[in-house]
Amino acid sequence: MSVKTIEQLLKPHSIAVIGASNQPNRPGNAVMRNLLQEQFDGPIMPVTPHYKSVNGVLAYRSIDELPIVPDLAIICTRATRVPAIILQLGRKGTRTAIVIAAGLDNLFTAQGTNLQEQMLAIAKEWGVRILGPDSLGILVPALGLNASYAHINAAPGKIAVVSQSSAVCVTLLDWARRRRIGFSQFISLGEGVDIDFDEILDYLGRDAQTSAILLYIDAIYDGRAFMSAARAASFNKPILVIKAGSYTETSLLTSRLPVEKIGNDAVYDAAFRRAGMLRVEDLRELLAAVETLANGKPIYSEQLVIIANGNGPSAMATDALLQRGGRLAVLDEKLVEQIQPLIHSGGRATNPINLLGDASPETYQKVLQVILQSNSVDNLLIMQAPSALTPGEVYADAIINTYKHYTGRKPNIFSNWMGEDAAQNARLRFADAGIASFRTPEGAVGAFMHMVQYRRNQKLLSETPDSISDKVPYQPQQAQHIVAQVLAEERELLKRDEALQFLADYGINTAPYSVVDKTAAESIQGAHPLRIEVQLDPVFGPVILLGEAASHWSIRSNAVVALPPLNMALARYMVIQALAEGKIREREGYVPLHMPSLCLLLTQISQIVIDHPALRRLLINPALVAGETILVVDAEIHISAEKNPYPLAIRPYPKELEEVFLLRNERSVLLRPIRPEDELNLQAFDNSQSKEDRYKRYFAELPQFSHEQMARLTQIDYEREMAFVAVANNAQGDEEILGVVRAQRDPDNTFAEFAMAIRSDLKGIGLGSRMLQKMINYSRAQGTQQLIGCTMLENAGMANLARKLGFMVKYNRDEGLIDMTLTL
Numbered sequence: 001m002s003v004k005t006i007e008q009l010l011k012p013h014s015i016a017v018i019g020a021s022n023q024p025n026r027p028g029n030a031v032m033r034n035l036l037q038e039q040f041d042g043p044i045m046p047v048t049p050h051y052k053s054v055n056g057v058l059a060y061r062s063i064d065e066l067p068i069v070p071d072l073a074i075i076c077t078r079a080t081r082v083p084a085i086i087l088q089l090g091r092k093g094t095r096t097a098i099v100i101a102a103g104l105d106n107l108f109t110a111q112g113t114n115l116q117e118q119m120l121a122i123a124k125e126w127g128v129r130i131l132g133p134d135s136l137g138i139l140v141p142a143l144g145l146n147a148s149y150a151h152i153n154a155a156p157g158k159i160a161v162v163s164q165s166s167a168v169c170v171t172l173l174d175w176a177r178r179r180r181i182g183f184s185q186f187i188s189l190g191e192g193v194d195i196d197f198d199e200i201l202d203y204l205g206r207d208a209q210t211s212a213i214l215l216y217i218d219a220i221y222d223g224r225a226f227m228s229a230a231r232a233a234s235f236n237k238p239i240l241v242i243k244a245g246s247y248t249e250t251s252l253l254t255s256r257l258p259v260e261k262i263g264n265d266a267v268y269d270a271a272f273r274r275a276g277m278l279r280v281e282d283l284r285e286l287l288a289a290v291e292t293l294a295n296g297k298p299i300y301s302e303q304l305v306i307i308a309n310g311n312g313p314s315a316m317a318t319d320a321l322l323q324r325g326g327r328l329a330v331l332d333e334k335l336v337e338q339i340q341p342l343i344h345s346g347g348r349a350t351n352p353i354n355l356l357g358d359a360s361p362e363t364y365q366k367v368l369q370v371i372l373q374s375n376s377v378d379n380l381l382i383m384q385a386p387s388a389l390t391p392g393e394v395y396a397d398a399i400i401n402t403y404k405h406y407t408g409r410k411p412n413i414f415s416n417w418m419g420e421d422a423a424q425n426a427r428l429r430f431a432d433a434g435i436a437s438f439r440t441p442e443g444a445v446g447a448f449m450h451m452v453q454y455r456r457n458q459k460l461l462s463e464t465p466d467s468i469s470d471k472v473p474y475q476p477q478q479a480q481h482i483v484a485q486v487l488a489e490e491r492e493l494l495k496r497d498e499a500l501q502f503l504a505d506y507g508i509n510t511a512p513y514s515v516v517d518k519t520a521a522e523s524i525q526g527a528h529p530l531r532i533e534v535q536l537d538p539v540f541g542p543v544i545l546l547g548e549a550a551s552h553w554s555i556r557s558n559a560v561v562a563l564p565p566l567n568m569a570l571a572r573y574m575v576i577q578a579l580a581e582g583k584i585r586e587r588e589g590y591v592p593l594h595m596p597s598l599c600l601l602l603t604q605i606s607q608i609v610i611d612h613p614a615l616r617r618l619l620i621n622p623a624l625v626a627g628e629t630i631l632v633v634d635a636e637i638h639i640s641a642e643k644n645p646y647p648l649a650i651r652p653y654p655k656e657l658e659e660v661f662l663l664r665n666e667r668s669v670l671l672r673p674i675r676p677e678d679e680l681n682l683q684a685f686d687n688s689q690s691k692e693d694r695y696k697r698y699f700a701e702l703p704q705f706s707h708e709q710m711a712r713l714t715q716i717d718y719e720r721e722m723a724f725v726a727v728a729n730n731a732q733g734d735e736e737i738l739g740v741v742r743a744q745r746d747p748d749n750t751f752a753e754f755a756m757a758i759r760s761d762l763k764g765i766g767l768g769s770r771m772l773q774k775m776i777n778y779s780r781a782q783g784t785q786q787l788i789g790c791t792m793l794e795n796a797g798m799a800n801l802a803r804k805l806g807f808m809v810k811y812n813r814d815e816g817l818i819d820m821t822l823t824l
Helices: 003-010 027-037 079-092 115-126 166-179 197-206 223-234 248-254 265-274 283-295 311-323 333-342 361-374 392-405 421-433 441-461 476-488 496-504 515-522 568-580 595-611 676-688 691-698 707-714 767-781 796-804
Strands: 015-018 044-047 072-075 096-099 129-131 137-140 145-148 156-163 183-188 212-217 239-243 278-280 303-308 379-384 412-417 436-438 528-537 541-548 560-562 615-626 629-632 635-639 659-662 668-673 721-729 735-745 751-758 786-792 808-812 817-823
Touching: 003 096, 003 129, 003 137, 003 197, 015 027, 027 044, 027 145, 072 079, 079 096, 079 115, 115 129, 156 166, 156 197, 166 183, 166 283, 197 212, 197 223, 212 283, 223 239, 223 265, 239 265, 239 283, 265 278, 265 560, 278 283, 278 441, 283 441, 303 311, 303 361, 311 379, 311 441, 333 361, 361 379, 361 392, 379 392, 379 441, 392 412, 392 421, 412 421, 412 441, 421 436, 436 441, 441 568, 476 496, 476 595, 476 635, 496 635, 528 595, 541 568, 541 595, 560 568, 568 595, 595 615, 595 629, 668 767, 676 707, 676 721, 676 735, 721 767, 735 767, 751 767, 767 786, 767 796, 786 796, 796 808, 796 817
Parallel strands: 015 044, 015 072, 072 096, 096 129, 156 183, 156 212, 212 239, 239 278, 303 379, 379 412, 412 436, 751 786
Antiparallel strands: 137 145, 137 183, 528 541, 528 615, 541 560, 615 629, 615 635, 659 668, 668 721, 721 735, 735 751, 786 817, 808 817
16 A cells, blocks of 8 residues: 555656657557647656657657656557566666556566566566556546546546546546546556555545546455455545456456456455445446536435426336335425426326426426425436427526525436437536436436445445344354364364354354254244355455355355454344345245344354354355244355465454553453444543543544444554554443544555543543553554654643653644654
């Protein structure tokens, strides 16, 4: 993760074009032409031995002749020359390069060396970072930078696009120009052998010029790095993704990985949901999603109001909405009474509102005014079929002017002007006005449902899980003993009785296996026979599958997928998804599913995955579920003594960092990493702080934190940040938080910024010193170079503690702050 590298790539001060050309059909010519046509403020230096100048710019015969060290080099030569050019750039001091050529992995030197591996080895030795190979280049419109061979430029905007496909890049650029949609960055990753999605997402997640991110993915090569960066960026801005290769045969066409390394599409789906991203299925949906991102705003409810000039258009939109799980809003009676007089006889004032085919622009305008003034509608789709009475752009102007000049709270608005030639001018006017416009009812509703699904995924990111620690009595040591015994016997498959005992050690109810016992167990009245499986995915590591037991079973058709670790909230989402998709069906005569019990079973399976890296496959088939009763009848467990090549994509709770110690008042305290389940206790801790302490901590008088803010503080990514809480039981026996210390590392891990808070009535008994020392030790173990922090001048106690623990303390009286720095 290197933000510095990406910043130099996307904000270069000087550029060299290696292989620049005056021949119009060469990438070296197109790149030079694009650079010169824009307003890039920096030297552009063509390098070629064939011309004295390229496009009127003095050319240099070699990289060594360049008068300055270019920040960015764009390599437009044939593939065989790339490794030698990277070596020359490294010696010159250039640190970022874009490689246009493709196919380096299929080319070899006379000694049999793969050119791509040779290029990467040279780049690593000289500290050169590479975008590509097979990259179209980059566009940063706000800087006047078009460092690509695209046939068209991009307008400035707030959407960033990152794509592994150059063809998708140019298609999006072409489409966006006509729709007046702009971009903050347009990045063609190509094969992504060096700079990949994770580093780009780290940068874009922090970029103030980017409000939304769109990804086109052929394959992910590092599941954990991708998930960590995607989850962090998703908390700040929407990320939409289209993934090619839903089938293995397609993936083989788009991925450079061998078949055994290509991940399952259903697992990709689960990973995108877990990261809070929204997946769209095809290029048509992708383009609609771009339209929504460019012109829409966040939605706050999932109900839609439809206005149309006919029953046919409104029926098509309603069908599309209901088919995708959306909901029509029920209009307030008072609002219906206000709309009714504005519509001719035969129209409809309830949702969907039918203004009839002869509705004038004034009718649209008056109905929209009433809806806006009611302040009761959150999402509005306005449709218009072509009218012989008035051109479509006149209707569009009426909508745009009314919406634009209304000063109150505005709903999220979508438009669908149907038809082609008759609607073209209207759509352009909507685009200029920043209102999302679509050709079809299905496209407009699909765009709205994208936002609904995104909202649901974001809610999942901030959902508070139930605590289950006291509900899972398990004995991991005994389960580990079974594994050790099996490995000692050089076996990889546990016997049935061993497998069932292994599960029992995790508090899972199992039945002794025999034909008689199995028959008796399956006779549990009204039980759902379910199948739960743990598989290893080559991209995202261990995954948990859930579905109904069946003789013919596939991950695509019969299961939903989730990435561990799971808590009760994530497990609940998995079960709801299985029910919604029909992977589990509530049948007549069966005992209704008891959600907490089934979720608890899934979290127990998740804990097994976390505790046992030797696990290769776990199959429970069936688990009989009848209300709160769950009985595992048969299980199959495979293990291996070899190191697991596919670790968890999401770093689990680091239990090994827990520590118990005594305060000076002899009170026993557990110092441990924060967990999502700590949200309510953290809220109570924050509320217990004195007004003065909260002011010192946050540098301002802040209101109580919202649920979403608290969720962000408790649901951290242990891969890139850490928060330790000191917890102890109060007089009533309930756990409470006494203090919090957290540190956020920068992507390059050069420094981590810490902050600490201790309960106002617990100072001076050694708690703060122990907590800060814990964070120092942790940061040092992570390889962080510096731990830094700041506090207010009035907080002398914090400054004294930091100085005692080795921090350099500097008083900045001009800004009213104390800076604290510790070199680790």
